[in-house]
Amino acid sequence: MTKYIVQGGKxxxxxxxxSGAKNAAVAIIPAALLVDGVCRIENIPQISDVTLxxxxxxxLGAGIRSINRHTVEIDCSHIRSTRTNYDLARKIRASYYLIxxxxxxFGEASVAMPGGCNFGGVRPIDQHVKGFTALGxxxxxxxxxxxxxxxxxxxKGTNIYLDVVSVGATMNIMMAAVMAEGNTVIxxxxxxxxIVDLANFLNSMGANIRGAGTDTIKIxxxxxxxxxxxxxxxxxxxxxxxxxxxxxTGGQVLVKNIIPKHMDxxxxxxxxxxxxxxxxxxxLLVRRTGKMQRTNVKTLPYPGxxxxxxxxxxxxxxxxxxTSLVTEGVWGSRYRYVDELKRMGANIQVDDKTAVVExxxxxxxxxxxxxxxxxxxxxxxxxxxxxxxxxxxxxxxxERGYEDIVEKLRAIGADIRAVEEPDDSETLQARxx
Ligand code: EPU
Numbered sequence: 001m002t003k004y005i006v007q008g009g010k011x012x013x014x015x016x017x018x019s020g021a022k023n024a025a026v027a028i029i030p031a032a033l034l035v036d037g038v039c040r041i042e043n044i045p046q047i048s049d050v051t052l053x054x055x056x057x058x059x060l061g062a063g064i065r066s067i068n069r070h071t072v073e074i075d076c077s078h079i080r081s082t083r084t085n086y087d088l089a090r091k092i093r094a095s096y097y098l099i100x101x102x103x104x105x106f107g108e109a110s111v112a113m114p115g116g117c118n119f120g121g122v123r124p125i126d127q128h129v130k131g132f133t134a135l136g137x138x139x140x141x142x143x144x145x146x147x148x149x150x151x152x153x154x155x156k157g158t159n160i161y162l163d164v165v166s167v168g169a170t171m172n173i174m175m176a177a178v179m180a181e182g183n184t185v186i187x188x189x190x191x192x193x194x195i196v197d198l199a200n201f202l203n204s205m206g207a208n209i210r211g212a213g214t215d216t217i218k219i220x221x222x223x224x225x226x227x228x229x230x231x232x233x234x235x236x237x238x239x240x241x242x243x244x245x246x247x248x249t250g251g252q253v254l255v256k257n258i259i260p261k262h263m264d265x266x267x268x269x270x271x272x273x274x275x276x277x278x279x280x281x282x283x284l285l286v287r288r289t290g291k292m293q294r295t296n297v298k299t300l301p302y303p304g305x306x307x308x309x310x311x312x313x314x315x316x317x318x319x320x321x322x323t324s325l326v327t328e329g330v331w332g333s334r335y336r337y338v339d340e341l342k343r344m345g346a347n348i349q350v351d352d353k354t355a356v357v358e359x360x361x362x363x364x365x366x367x368x369x370x371x372x373x374x375x376x377x378x379x380x381x382x383x384x385x386x387x388x389x390x391x392x393x394x395x396x397x398x399e400r401g402y403e404d405i406v407e408k409l410r411a412i413g414a415d416i417r418a419v420e421e422p423d424d425s426e427t428l429q430a431r432x433x
Contacts, residue, residue, distance in 0.1 A: 001422065002399075004392040004406065006383035007415035008365050011093075011251030012282035014412040018239045018257045019045040019403040020070065023308075024194035026094035027171045028201045029053040032062070032074040033101040035205050037227030042071045044232060045403045048396070056186035059085045075227075076105075081108035090114065095127055096168060099148050100175035103137055108152030110145050127166045131173035134160045135180055151384050157182035157221050165190050165301045170217070171198050178207045180221040189217045193233055193262045193300040201230045234258045234378045238402060240266040241377045243286045244312040244360060245409070247275045248319055248385035253412050254285040260284060265305045269297055269313060273320055294322030294359060300329045303408060311337050317357045318346040319385060326355040333367060337375035340368040344382050344390070362387055370394035373401045380405065384414055 020043035021428055030053060046069055054072065058064050061080035076428040082102045089095035089112035102109035114125070125146075129139050132148050135155040139148045157180045162169055170190040175198075177184035189195070191213055199212030205228050207307075208220040239258045246253045247270050260279045267277045267284065272295040278285040294317065299307040307330035317324040318341060328334050335350045342348065343366040347358040357396045365388035370376025376398035383390035392398075395418070398405060409416050 001393070001416050001420070002395050003421055004380065004383070005173060005417050006365070006380070006390045006392065006420055008363075008386035008388060008390060010249065010384070010413055010415055011254050012246050012249050012384070012414060013251045014410055015254040015256055016408050017337070018234045018242070018255060019043070019193055020045060020377070021106070021197065021235040022049060022237070022401045023192075023199040024232050025050050025310040026053050026092070027097050027194060027198050028040050028099035028230070029057065029074070030094070030386050031175050031201060033057065033060070033076050033098070033196060034105045034202070035225040035227060036077055037225075038073050038075045039205065039227055040071065040073045041335040042229070042231040042271060043234075044070050044072055045235065046070070047399065047403050049094065049400045052088060053094065053303070054194060056084055056088045056098065059088060060357050064320065070085045082106050082108050083145070084112060086112040090144070093123070096128060097172055097175060099128065099132065099146060100172035103148045103150065104155065104176040104179050105145045107155070108149040110147045110327070113144055113146060124377045125168070127162050127164060127169035128165075128172045131160050131169055131186070132176055135173070135176055137176075155180035157184040157219070159185045159187065162186065162188040167192050167195065170195055171265065172213075172218060174198060174202070174209065174219060177219045177221065178202055178209070179223070180219075182221055184221070186217040186219070187213050187215065189336055191215060192302055193236055193259070197233045204228050204230050212341070225290050233262075236266075237306060237374075239284070240261060240306070240309045241381070242408075243267070243270055243275075243277070243284065244285045244309070244316050245381045245384055247292065247316045248381050250288045251413070252285070255284045255286060257282055258284060265303055266309055269295060269305060270316070273316065291360050292316065292319050292320035294324040295420050296331050298327040302421070304329070307331055307334065308374050308405055310334055311374045312381055314355055314357060315340070315341060315378045315381045318348060318382070319363065320359040320362060322359055324357040326357060326361070328353045332426040336371045337378050340371070340375070340379060341382055343368055344386050346382070359374065364388055365390035367391040367393070370397045373379065373397050377402065380409070380416070384409070384416070
């Protein structure tokens with residue numbers, strides 16, 4: 001079991017390089033199944049969710065060749081099976097993309113019910129199923145697997161109106177429709193940067209998708225996708241997390257390899273708090289010297305403030321002067337981490353979807369738990385800003401989505417280290433033994 005030990009209270013200074021976007025990578029890798037040829041994918045983040053995605057593809061018969069740490073070649077010309085390994089697929093939320101890609105290419109898919117971060121509440125996939133059904137597939141759940149199949153092996157293009165704006169459903173339906181017969185229109189589609197990234201990837205392999213990044217996506221089905229090369233966009237949320245860390249600790253950091261437009265929603269909120277952000281080409285210079293002021297935040301689908309930055313901004317606001325309101329507008333609830341922040345002295349009350357955050361002068365280090373990926377990022381930020389030592393457990397969640405987080409933070413002056421400890425049951429066993 002790995003833990004992070006953090007000595008807080010040190011401002012951050014220097015430069016940090018942002019990796020490829022996790023939520024683009026975990027869609028684009030399964031989308032390689034649609035391609036009858038070799039896809040070379042660059043700027044892949046080195047995180048455990050990506051490793052799992054690649055393992056799932058390999059198990060289905062894909063040839064995977066690592067070119068370097070961030071580039072991989074995937075060859076899906078000789079796929080053996082359309083049924084995914086149960087234990088691998090259920091570990092990760094993004095395994096639902098295997099349904100769209102396998103169904104789109106082979107007319108059938110059998111994928112374990114997806115797992116992934118559980119931040120409270122349900123994570124339904126009814127809109128994905130609605131899309132596959134509209135395209136002509138029969139979808140059922142049996143023995144923990146979602147089975148989807150279309151008679152005759154090819155889906156048929158149609159119009160699909162999503163009842164909720166869903167990132168996953170938009171991308172999954174896009175994958176299924178790319179080789180369907182005729183045209184598909186997805187209305188009320190999500191507009192996140194990774195949706196545009198997936199469309200660009202598929203188009204570069206021979207697909208015909210227009211309108212990604214707007215709420216209407218039009219797909220003209222093609223017969224076949226062939227190989228090519230593609231580089232994944234930088235991770236908006238990873239960049240936002242480092243920006244929030246600088247806001248919380250103070251200091252000055254150049255955040256490199258980002259697309260500033262994708263950062264606008266986060267930059268605007270930090271500026272409202274009194275953080276200085278200067279944009280230059282593909283970098284943002286983030287500086288916080290004075291005290292931070294309160295603000296209100298509501299998470300919304302893109303281009304609104306991202307839900308995946310909600311725990312991090314709440315942590316920043318816990319240290320700002322005055323009372324801030326944070327409202328979760330995407331998920332039913334995502335505040336499990338608040339109790340952990342309270343252990344460090346934060347003053348936050350949660351009522352359903354709203355957190356009332358009374359800023360405090362300082363936080364103090366404590367043993368805390370990362371309950372999910374972004375909650376874990378919030379724990380790291382809080383620990384970096386807090387006086388004294390914190391011990392963060394559950395860091396395997398953090399490592400699902402943040403490449404080299406310890407090394408990147410150390411390079412900008414943070415006192416953080418990863419330590420291996422026997423887990424509690426082993427400790428107990430040792431004591432009894
Ligand atoms: N929803 C439905 N039915 C569906 C799908 C979604 O009602 O069939 C609802 C959800 O319950 C939620 C809302 O629609 O209230 C939005 O969910 P969405 O489908 O957009 O989420 P997702 O695709 O499952 C992705 C990211 C999440 C991120 C959300 C929102 C991946 C693998 N996951 O999830 O990322 O929070 O979009 O932006 O791309 C993370 O990276 O930490 C993370 C959890």
